[in-house]
Amino acid sequence: xPDTGELERWLSARGEPHLAGASxxxxxxxxxxxxxxARSTWVDEADVSEADFERLLEEKAPDIDFxxxxxxxxxxxxxxxxxAKLERCRQCRSLPAQLPCPHxxxxxxLTTEDGKVACAxxxxxxxxxxxxCGGTRRSVHVKVVFGEDTPKPFAHIFxxxxxxGLRGPLTRFFLARGSVPDxxxxxxxDEFQAADAYRGRRSRSEVRGHRADAALALARTYVERxxxxxxxxxxxxxxxxxxxxxxxxLGPARATRAAIRDEIGALWVLP
Ligand SMILES: [Zn+2]
Ligand SMILES: [Zn+2]
Numbered sequence: 001x002p003d004t005g006e007l008e009r010w011l012s013a014r015g016e017p018h019l020a021g022a023s024x025x026x027x028x029x030x031x032x033x034x035x036x037x038a039r040s041t042w043v044d045e046a047d048v049s050e051a052d053f054e055r056l057l058e059e060k061a062p063d064i065d066f067x068x069x070x071x072x073x074x075x076x077x078x079x080x081x082x083x084a085k086l087e088r089c090r091q092c093r094s095l096p097a098q099l100p101c102p103h104x105x106x107x108x109x110l111t112t113e114d115g116k117v118a119c120a121x122x123x124x125x126x127x128x129x130x131x132x133c134g135g136t137r138r139s140v141h142v143k144v145v146f147g148e149d150t151p152k153p154f155a156h157i158f159x160x161x162x163x164x165g166l167r168g169p170l171t172r173f174f175l176a177r178g179s180v181p182d183x184x185x186x187x188x189x190d191e192f193q194a195a196d197a198y199r200g201r202r203s204r205s206e207v208r209g210h211r212a213d214a215a216l217a218l219a220r221t222y223v224e225r226x227x228x229x230x231x232x233x234x235x236x237x238x239x240x241x242x243x244x245x246x247x248x249x250l251g252p253a254r255a256t257r258a259a260i261r262d263e264i265g266a267l268w269v270l271p
Pocket of ligand 2: 093133
């Protein structure tokens, strides 16, 4: 928190009217940031070998991982295929067990400018085994669920009501912050309004003695809406209350400024 001594020094150094002639209004910005996980899945039919089927039976969708910043792909067996049976492989059922390699016509060699070289696509002229059954001639016809988890970071700044000209500079100040001090963390579920209500005034939201106005309710609504988005499997959000003081100077200029500390404690007076 900027203290009044600091503000006074700043104002007098600028030759501005003395602090005694300024009104101070304590306010707070609510910052919300977090990460959502968007999970998309699609189903495809496939013929898989017995070994691959055994592996698929064990595969599970990964747990929610909020720490990762990369896309995670996974596959699982569709529940309807858990009891699928081994059968004659559909992919090679109508083919002879051993086919001549289509690349070298079964010779095992390719003719190039440098002469004859061994064909890399086969083993001595025999085509590679069926990719579905691996040459066992038996496979399992299954539905496979393919999935993709994509992390979606989000952040939003909610400001209380402010005198004209402060919204832009304060927004830019918060956008430029590399980190938010942990001490500013708040729980959006907490009840912040009680302190004000008993004085009989209009109930307005306050956080730690600073007015938040509608910013608190807007931040709550924002997180609630994100959590309900059907495209998001999971949402984890953190909220912070960043205090500042609106300084309204008296005198002919009647300038209005915001005094705020950054994440390393330096005092800024905006704009
Ligand atoms: Zn070949
Ligand atoms: Zn096969």
